[in-house]
Amino acid sequence: xxxMTGVCAVVAVCVLFFILGYLxxxxxTSISWNFFTRLPAPVGEPGGGMANAIVGSAKLxxxxxxxxxxxxxxxAIYLAEFSGTATAFIVRYAADLLNGVPSIVIGIFAYSxxxxxxxxxxxxxxxxxxxxMMIPITLRSTEEFLRSVPISLREGAMALGAGKWKTIxxxxxxxxxxxxxxxILLAFARVAGETAPLLFTALGNRFWSPGWSQPTASLPVAxxxxxxxxxxxxxxxxxxxxxxxxxxxxxINIVARGILARSVSVSRS
Amino acid sequence: MKRIAAIFLVGLGxxxxxxxxxxxxITGAGATFPFPMYSKWFDEYHKKNPNVQINYQxxxxxxGIKQVTEGTVDFGATDGPMNxxxxxxxxxxxxxxxxxxPTVLGAVVPTYNIPGVTGSLNFTPEALAGIYxxxxxxxxxxxxxxxxxxxxxxxxxxxxxxxxxxxxTTYVWTDFLSKVSEEWKNQVGKATAVKWPVGLGGQGNEGxxxxxxxxxxxIGYVELIYAESNKIPYGNVRNxxxxxxxxxxxxxxxxxxGAAKSMPDDFRVSITNAPGKEAYPISSFTxxxxxxxxxxxxxxxxxxxFLSWMLSDGQNYAEALSYxxxxxxxxxxxxxxxSNIQ
Amino acid sequence: xxxTTTIVPxxxxxxxxxxxxxxxxxxxxxxxxITFLFAASVVLITALLVYELWQGSAxxxxxxxxxxxxxxxxDPVFDQFGALPFxxxxxxxxxxxxLIAVPLGIGAAIFLAELAPxxxxxxxxxxxxxxxxxxxxxxxxxxIFIVVPLMRNGIQPQLKQYxxxxxxxxGPAYGLGFLTAGVVLAIMxxxxxxSVSREILLSVPRDQREAALALGSTRWESxxxxxxxxxxxGIIGSVFLALARALGETMAVTMVIGNTPVISPSLLSPGxxxxxxxxxxxxxxxxxxxxxxxxxxxxxxxxLTFILNGLARLMIVITSQRGSGTGLA
Numbered sequence: 047x048x049x050m051t052g053v054c055a056v057v058a059v060c061v062l063f064f065i066l067g068y069l070x071x072x073x074x075t076s077i078s079w080n081f082f083t084r085l086p087a088p089v090g091e092p093g094g095g096m097a098n099a100i101v102g103s104a105k106l107x108x109x110x111x112x113x114x115x116x117x118x119x120x121x122a123i124y125l126a127e128f129s130g131t132a133t134a135f136i137v138r139y140a141a142d143l144l145n146g147v148p149s150i151v152i153g154i155f156a157y158s159x160x161x162x163x164x165x166x167x168x169x170x171x172x173x174x175x176x177x178x179m180m181i182p183i184t185l186r187s188t189e190e191f192l193r194s195v196p197i198s199l200r201e202g203a204m205a206l207g208a209g210k211w212k213t214i215x216x217x218x219x220x221x222x223x224x225x226x227x228x229x230i231l232l233a234f235a236r237v238a239g240e241t242a243p244l245l246f247t248a249l250g251n252r253f254w255s256p257g258w259s260q261p262t263a264s265l266p267v268a269x270x271x272x273x274x275x276x277x278x279x280x281x282x283x284x285x286x287x288x289x290x291x292x293x294x295x296x297x298i299n300i301v302a303r304g305i306l307a308r309s310v311s312v313s314r315s
Numbered sequence: 316m317k318r319i320a321a322i323f324l325v326g327l328g329x330x331x332x333x334x335x336x337x338x339x340x341i342t343g344a345g346a347t348f349p350f351p352m353y354s355k356w357f358d359e360y361h362k363k364n365p366n367v368q369i370n371y372q373x374x375x376x377x378x379g380i381k382q383v384t385e386g387t388v389d390f391g392a393t394d395g396p397m398n399x400x401x402x403x404x405x406x407x408x409x410x411x412x413x414x415x416x417p418t419v420l421g422a423v424v425p426t427y428n429i430p431g432v433t434g435s436l437n438f439t440p441e442a443l444a445g446i447y448x449x450x451x452x453x454x455x456x457x458x459x460x461x462x463x464x465x466x467x468x469x470x471x472x473x474x475x476x477x478x479x480x481x482x483x484t485t486y487v488w489t490d491f492l493s494k495v496s497e498e499w500k501n502q503v504g505k506a507t508a509v510k511w512p513v514g515l516g517g518q519g520n521e522g523x524x525x526x527x528x529x530x531x532x533x534i535g536y537v538e539l540i541y542a543e544s545n546k547i548p549y550g551n552v553r554n555x556x557x558x559x560x561x562x563x564x565x566x567x568x569x570x571x572x573g574a575a576k577s578m579p580d581d582f583r584v585s586i587t588n589a590p591g592k593e594a595y596p597i598s599s600f601t602x603x604x605x606x607x608x609x610x611x612x613x614x615x616x617x618x619x620x621f622l623s624w625m626l627s628d629g630q631n632y633a634e635a636l637s638y639x640x641x642x643x644x645x646x647x648x649x650x651x652x653x654s655n656i657q
Numbered sequence: 658x659x660x661t662t663t664i665v666p667x668x669x670x671x672x673x674x675x676x677x678x679x680x681x682x683x684x685x686x687x688x689x690x691i692t693f694l695f696a697a698s699v700v701l702i703t704a705l706l707v708y709e710l711w712q713g714s715a716x717x718x719x720x721x722x723x724x725x726x727x728x729x730x731x732d733p734v735f736d737q738f739g740a741l742p743f744x745x746x747x748x749x750x751x752x753x754x755x756l757i758a759v760p761l762g763i764g765a766a767i768f769l770a771e772l773a774p775x776x777x778x779x780x781x782x783x784x785x786x787x788x789x790x791x792x793x794x795x796x797x798x799x800x801i802f803i804v805v806p807l808m809r810n811g812i813q814p815q816l817k818q819y820x821x822x823x824x825x826x827x828g829p830a831y832g833l834g835f836l837t838a839g840v841v842l843a844i845m846x847x848x849x850x851x852s853v854s855r856e857i858l859l860s861v862p863r864d865q866r867e868a869a870l871a872l873g874s875t876r877w878e879s880x881x882x883x884x885x886x887x888x889x890x891g892i893i894g895s896v897f898l899a900l901a902r903a904l905g906e907t908m909a910v911t912m913v914i915g916n917t918p919v920i921s922p923s924l925l926s927p928g929x930x931x932x933x934x935x936x937x938x939x940x941x942x943x944x945x946x947x948x949x950x951x952x953x954x955x956x957x958x959x960x961l962t963f964i965l966n967g968l969a970r971l972m973i974v975i976t977s978q979r980g981s982g983t984g985l986a
Contacts, residue, residue: 048772048876048877050764051764051772052768052772053764054762054765055768055769055781058762058788058848058851059784059785061788061844062785062791065788065795065799068803069795088351088355088358089350089351089355116695117698117699120692120695120696121692121696123692124692124693124695124696125696127692128689128692129696133696136700137696137697139966139967140699140702140703140704142966143962144699144706146901146962147706147905148904148905148906148907148932148955148958148962149905149907150905150932150936151706151905151959152706154713154939154952154955155705155706155710159705159709161387166342166387166388167342167387167388178702181702185699209684209685210688211684211685211687211688212684214688238792239791239792239793241792241793241794241908242907242908242936245936245940246940249372249374250370251370251372252354252370252371253340253361253368253370256340260340261342261370261372266792266794269792269798270797271373273798274518274519274521274522275519275521277544285798288792288795288798291792292791292792292795295791296787299786299787303783374940374941375940375941376941377940377942377943378940378941380941381940381942381943381948400944401943474831479911479915479937480916480937480938480940481940481941481942503734504734504735507733507943508733508734509732509733510735510737511917514917515831515833515916515917515927516916516927516929525801529805530809530831530832
């Protein structure tokens with residue numbers, strides 16, 4: 047019976063390695079200098095790349111972080127330091143609901159809020175949609191890390207005459223700093239791979255997208271469009287893009303966990 | 316670490332600002348069927364006019380109609396012309412009309428995967444309608460077998476595949492079926508998305524192609540170019556003159572030739588089941604949807620510039636990508652219609 | 658866990674009687690206000706979302722009313738819209754996903770929490786969490802290229818051969834369908850079940866285990882009969898959270914489910930789900946009734962997730978109150 051449970055765990059891990067291996071096998075050949083620097087070529091012409099999708103994803107994620115992180119971070123400070131239980135319950139429930147909203151519905155919501163009134167698809171709308179998805183993750187986890195700061199630290203600060211805000215800014219947040227950073231990185235990794243919210247907001251672009259109010263290409267949407275095309279060259283590019291996206295998210299996860307591991311050992315010492 | 320992040324962010328910001336100088340960006344969205352053609356055209360046009368970027372996204376014909384009506388894109392594209400209701404909706408929203416400009420011609424073919432059958436099967440319109448209605452359920456049904464004497468058809472069930480999402484290809488296919496089957500017209504109708512009596516859905520032309528390729532005894536409908544790129548067998552369809560025609564650029568052009576003479580002024584015309592011995596019966600124009608009033612003068616000139624290029628040099632690129640060029644009469648008529656864009 | 662109110666010595670006679678303006682000068686009140694605004698914005702956004710969904714589906718709600726939930730017809734040409742096949746598809750695929758993922762996930766979590774040495778457990782957990790970070794588009798592609806052929810050529814014919822007498826496995830084996838979508842979903846939600854269940858199992862107090870062992874039970878008996886039941890409500894909570902993810906999963910499901918709005922008892926049949934049909938048809942839906950019916954489907958899905966989230970929170974709160982410690986969310 048015991049060994050059965052071990053088998054379960056091993057099965058789960060094997061699936062991950064299989065996925066990685068498959069992507070490397072199919073997409074590895076398309077990873078080239080062209081892939082990272084060239085714009086998409088018209089159908090049937092080889093040598094195109096996904097440079098604009100990579101930059102587009104970077105801009106979208108930058109905007110998402112700008113929108114999602116402050117709301118999550120400051121909201122978490124309120125929940126952990128200032129609020130009463132009733133307000134806290136409402137805010138947490140709302141955050142959980144937002145977390146459970148399917149990404150496609152977030153896309154529709156962002157479409158009606160950020161695309162229709164302005165009459166064009168834009169990087170801003172895409173970043174807005176992704177930012178919305180980052181809020182609940184950032185809020186809930188940051189709150190947990192803030193709460194985990196030992197009460198002795200708080201009381202020490204108070205005893206020295208610091209006000210509430212000063213305590214938060216100079217003692218509590220810095221000591222939870224690593225955990226909060228991890229949270230941000232994990233929320234980032236989660237939205238980096240989302241496709242559905244971008245379909246109705248950032249749309250897509252065959253060219254560079256200047257500024258923030260034009261439609262923009264992005265890696266997840268590019269993967270989807272290329273994968274369902276009939277061209278072999280585009281299929282290979284789709285796999286390559288999938289590999290690049292997955293590698294990016296894995297690296298972020300590893301960095302986030304590395305920081306967290308260090309913070310745990312730091313606080314133990 | 317913080318310094319690197321700061322430099323990176325400043326760099327992004329600068330890049331955003333700098334790249335915004337000087338380029339005119341036009342966005343269009345719509346049909347997936349002509350996407351290979353449009354991506355080639357817009358690329359070539361950009362090479363000749365580097366300060367004009369026309370970004371076309373293939374989100375489907377319905378998407379093109381919807382987004383151009385909403386005003387979120389500068390132009391749309393569709394395989395099925397807008398109906399009167401949709402035209403009225405546009406007129407109400409924008410206080411001007413939307414103009415249809417045919418660009419190229421294409422064909423929709425019935426593709427199949429029957430173990431043991433390698434040649435081109437003959438399909439009568441009645442057979443196709445019956446199959447998609449779910450009335451013709453086996454490959455060796457007389458409706459199919461009678462047109463294919465000498466071909467050994469199995470007694471297996473037909474697995475029908477159609478498009479999962481809304482699409483102009485579906486519009487052309489159902490338009491044809493509505494013309495050849497009264498029952499289909501009354502019970503299912505023609506549209507970019509219908510209530511299919513039977514069948515599996517595949518996402519995009521590629522989804523249908525893939526499903527047919529991998530499912531024995533299946534039949535699906537796809538654009539000619541997708542069938543050719545994937546080297547899958549597709550059948551001949553009997554046209555209105557009683558001849559079994561295999562889809563080809565010549566057959567499509569023949570279908571358009573008849574329509575060219577009686578082309579209405581708004582260019583909305585269906586050429587499925589066209590008369591003529593050589594006409595391929597499941598052919599269609601594909602259109603760009605341009606608002607008749609464009610307030611941004613630079614955009615208007617760029618769009619008009621593109622359209623006249625498309626009607627002259629652009630047509631030369633069509634055949635290499637398996638699209639049929641527009642008949643001469645249609646081109647002439649369109650050139651005159653360009654002045655309607657203000 | 659409410660924060661303790663601290664009395665900051667700043668000169669007034671009694672803490673609560675200072676005027677608003679003088680509290681404002683302290684900076685604490687500003688901080689409180691600012692952070693409150695951010696926290697409140699979360700609630701506002703969620704409320705706005707519900708409002709948009711409600712408003713955006715006004716037409717079909719008035720036109721179809723409750724019939725929306727009783728009709729199985731989805732006809733964009735003749736403007737007949739019913740949600741039943743999509744609700745059915747969403748529930749069936751999620752059920753299949755849970756049936757596969759829950760035993761595997763809890764088994765793996767038990768292994769990682771109770772039986773594996775800590776280093777191994779942490780390493781494996783790291784990799785399993787990475788599985789949750791794989792984008793859903795990639796799961797969809799892998800579904801099409803690997804799972805569907807495997808189903809069509811390998812697994813489904815076997816199921817038909819041995820279990821074909823059950824209505825669950827009737828009909829042709831297309832490869833696409835409820836079963837395939839359920840399998841792909843299972844792979845996607847397993848990491849959530851493993852992560853959360855492992856955390857909860859780890860938080861069961863040591864004295865429970867030790868008491869069982871002291872009474873002479875085997876390792877397995879103490880795990881299965883004492884620890885797991887103790888953590889039962891928390892584990893069920895994790896299952897609900899995974900279910901919420903499965904209900905809303907869009908891209909992967911739409912690529913393998915067959916996109917046919919039918920209600921069929923057979924798992925081999927193609928079907929459709931709410932998220933999948935919205936993704937396929939929303940972009941191109943022309944006509945108010947059509948578009949708004951899709952939005953109403955979004956509302957239905959939101960309500961489903963609302964209820965399930967509520968149940969999950971309740972479960973987890975019950976576990977916390979029974980003293981398992983972490984009060985996880």
